[in-house]
Amino acid sequence: MQLVILRLRLGSCTHKPLAAQTRGFGNCDLLPPATAFTGLSCSPGFHNVALAFPLGMMNNPIFRPLIPLCHTTCSLTPAYRLFSQYNYFFSQPTFLSNALQNYINSDNPYHGQKIHSQILKSGFVPNTNISIKLLILYLKCNCLRYARQMFDGLHDKTLTAYNYMISGYLKQGQVEESLGLVHRLLVSGERLDGFTFSMVLKASTLGCGVAMISDLGRMVHAHIIKSDAEKDEVLYTSLIDSYVKNGRVAFARTVFDVMSEKNVICSTSLISGYMDQGSTKDAECIFHRTLNKDVVVFNAMIEGYSRTAEFAMKSLDVYIDMQRMNFRPNMSTFASIIGACSMLASFEIGQQVQSQLMKTPFFMNIKLGSALIDMYCKCGRIVDARRVFDHMLERNVFTWTSMIDGYGKNGFPDEALELFKTMQKDDFIVPNFVTFLSALSACAHAGLVEKGWEIFERMNNEYMVKPGMEHYACMVDMLGRAGRLNQAWEFVMRMPEKPNSDVWAALLSSCRLHGNVEMAKLAADELFKLNSDGRPGAYVALSNTLADAGKWDSVSELREIMKERGISKNTARSWVGADSVY
Incomplete structure (x- = not known):
């Protein structure tokens, strides 16, 4: 009678009464191997039932299913306690494999390492399946060293084990180690599958300085053609991405054209590649051929157009079209379209974009706030830029740098330097490379030579x-504007590195400003040695300096040299906007 009652209660899932009733049965040797336990609900708290049973009862077959069931209740610590107490697991590899898999799938896989310690203590020799599960567990825990030990200890290194290890190295950015395993796999005579090829293609895009890394895409492509690897969508996408990121867009287009089904990911990658090369017509062709468009492919077009003033207006058209097609702009969309407004110097459109941005969750994003500040500064709307700056809840070094640079370029050097001081004193923001350049530029425009020297010295020492070279050129410009040409020359001569064309151009411009013909000739000679054809403005600056000094013979000689070398300076022009017409 007691047996019947117990079986009924086992199926009823009333945990506490069940535990109380079963304590009286001792080892339960009289219990038949019933299947009532398999019907128990895997609800939270069920593991308490297992923990309530005496140790001896777990040796009975009827109670053994409780151990793996503890894992399925998402309470892994009690399961580990049972695991560490009962040797039954080691005689049942399936249960051990399931336990490891549950740790792998959990949010805290680190506890699964305890299972490995119990395996080592017990002397149990795991099979290939369990060893691979342990390898995956260590990869999930970011323990590459122990994962590699498990891999090296495998007697039968399967393709699956290789793939997991290669993927683990790539996730940690260790490209050479991953490619070393690929080479080892090829030497072993094992045939690579699509996943392995995808991992090698991913390695080719990481740009880690490995020799011939940019040719990996072509090598993999050749292997894919020769082998019978399944040419699925994922593999083609990885191949196109590899070609594009290594600047081989023509090869990427060849792969794209032979695809039977062209997905939006491949289209986006190819569009980005064409935009990087300035081939807007080809990018437009791919965009129009893409049937199932998404936000990302629209973003690729908007970002590509926004890079130049020539096509920036087109980015606004695409921005409008995507919203007409019920696609919501995301953070990348807003960043690109604000950049287009900067390129067009169109603050009116920028204000409309800001109004739309204020209705989204992205409004308080630091990146977008910095982009708005930069846009307003480039449009000469320094008050609007400062308003955005003051209302930002959080600022980083890029935000401060944008505002400092905006003040300096719009004729407010004092405000720029005050802000440079405030960012360090009040917000404890450490200036970066560009911040110092903006501060030095402000000193140059304000004629604050001593302050500029102080900032330059603190930059390196503190x-x-x-x-x-940008900082050195800015210092030469600052000294030259102040009329300290001899000091500027000495500064150039003491530079730890060979001055580039920007440094000599800054000195030449200062010489023209103060009419120092001899120094202008020296600066121009050095500049022409470095770049004789790429700086037509330098020829004009030297010609004007000679003309101001009345040396017309020298002007004529210089003009003849320019004609012989085919050097001409483009006509200067200004970009003016009125009523949305540019």
């Missing part, structure tokens, strides 16, 4: 930011 902030450990190595000055670039």
